[in-house]
Amino acid sequence: MEARSHSIYWLIAVSVLIFILDYSGLLFFVKVPADIVILPVKRGVYGSSVKLKNLLNVFASYPRYHSLVDDVSRLKRENEELSYRIKSLTDENISMRRQLDASLPASYTYITAPVIALSRFMELGVGETDGVKAGMPVVIGNVLLGKINAVWARRSSAILLTDTEITIPIKTDRGAKGALHGQVSDTMFFEKVLQKDPLFLNDTVVTTGEDGLPPNLVIGKVSYIQSDDASVYKQAKIDPVIDRTKERTVFVISSLH
Amino acid sequence: MANIFLGQILLACVIVESTLLSLPLTLIGLLVISRKIGDDVIYWAFASGLILDFFTLRTLGLSSIFFLVLLFIGGRYRKKLHTSQFIYHLLFLILAIILYTVFFYRTIEILKIVFSCISGGILFIILEKIFPDSADKRLEI
Numbered sequence: 001m002e003a004r005s006h007s008i009y010w011l012i013a014v015s016v017l018i019f020i021l022d023y024s025g026l027l028f029f030v031k032v033p034a035d036i037v038i039l040p041v042k043r044g045v046y047g048s049s050v051k052l053k054n055l056l057n058v059f060a061s062y063p064r065y066h067s068l069v070d071d072v073s074r075l076k077r078e079n080e081e082l083s084y085r086i087k088s089l090t091d092e093n094i095s096m097r098r099q100l101d102a103s104l105p106a107s108y109t110y111i112t113a114p115v116i117a118l119s120r121f122m123e124l125g126v127g128e129t130d131g132v133k134a135g136m137p138v139v140i141g142n143v144l145l146g147k148i149n150a151v152w153a154r155r156s157s158a159i160l161l162t163d164t165e166i167t168i169p170i171k172t173d174r175g176a177k178g179a180l181h182g183q184v185s186d187t188m189f190f191e192k193v194l195q196k197d198p199l200f201l202n203d204t205v206v207t208t209g210e211d212g213l214p215p216n217l218v219i220g221k222v223s224y225i226q227s228d229d230a231s232v233y234k235q236a237k238i239d240p241v242i243d244r245t246k247e248r249t250v251f252v253i254s255s256l257h
Numbered sequence: 258m259a260n261i262f263l264g265q266i267l268l269a270c271v272i273v274e275s276t277l278l279s280l281p282l283t284l285i286g287l288l289v290i291s292r293k294i295g296d297d298v299i300y301w302a303f304a305s306g307l308i309l310d311f312f313t314l315r316t317l318g319l320s321s322i323f324f325l326v327l328l329f330i331g332g333r334y335r336k337k338l339h340t341s342q343f344i345y346h347l348l349f350l351i352l353a354i355i356l357y358t359v360f361f362y363r364t365i366e367i368l369k370i371v372f373s374c375i376s377g378g379i380l381f382i383i384l385e386k387i388f389p390d391s392a393d394k395r396l397e398i
Contacts, residue, residue: 007299007300008299008325008328008329008332011299011300011302011303011321011325012322012325012326012329014303015303015306015307015318015321015322015325016318016322017318018307018317018318018321019316019317019318019319019322020318021317022316022317022318023316027317030317031311031317034311038311038312041272042272042275042276042312045272045273045276045277046276046277049276049277116276117275117276117277118276118277119274119275119276119277119278119279119313120279120361120362121314123275123276123314150314152314155314156314157314163363164363164364165363185366
């Protein structure tokens, strides 16, 4: 009994020692081989969960099967027409970007990152060896998903915009400025907006370019406005423009130049 | 055989918690199996905490410290936990879940706490079916 009671003290002491060593960066040599096992496990589990969600969507859509078949044929035809248009527009866009101030300049460099886990943070299958550093923004297209907050050798994690610990300066396309703050239940709030600033439903919310983030990255759209004339500020709820739970590949902006 | 099965349960809890759900599944797994294996749970707490840190990119040792300190405090109040009333175990479980979610997930969501308690109950029922044992091995630290 006494031996057992001493065991827990020893285990706590060993845990504290391990914590101190890792906090000091002395256990890096242990983490690198661990990623060789952990990465494929997490990739497999997360990939299976996404496929299961898609399968459930298929079953839910079965009653609309026949209309879906017609839709597929029509969409295939439209897709071919659009593919041709895309090619011609792409050529035109490349030349225009050189002259216009686009929100995502061609000078940005990206690291393609597979998503291997999504719980509190979005975990990516790229790390220090791929050039990822803490603070880098994570995007899909020109939509901001979050920022890198932890980096290991072959993995990294991104804090999402819905996390309660994130606060970033944002603005609307009408010029209203404020701060994004994550809330519980995976929601985002646009806070500290002056009463005099114009704020309307469906306004697009983007980054201001401060706090190390590129400017004009899309955050979402205003879906609900809470305003009290007696208060200096008003706030709004922001809905995201993409469903991050369905994305399997995202991009880390590694350089802005 | 029982140890292998319990190890697999804890490993599954670690993988699901670190990959899919932001719920304290590993903590719940430890508290449930502590009713089966008694004070040996501290070794499982140490090991599963380290593995959880590897999977979640946390500083190594952090989860182990949390689990061991929680089990230590639970052991100190073992007289209360030794009562046959289920309410004491449920209250300890809820308190542990709240502490864990505040410390690691920086949030308190009632739905997640309720879902975690239900998960703990389901896991306990499964273990009772697989390892029926009239002798109740409480945590003795």
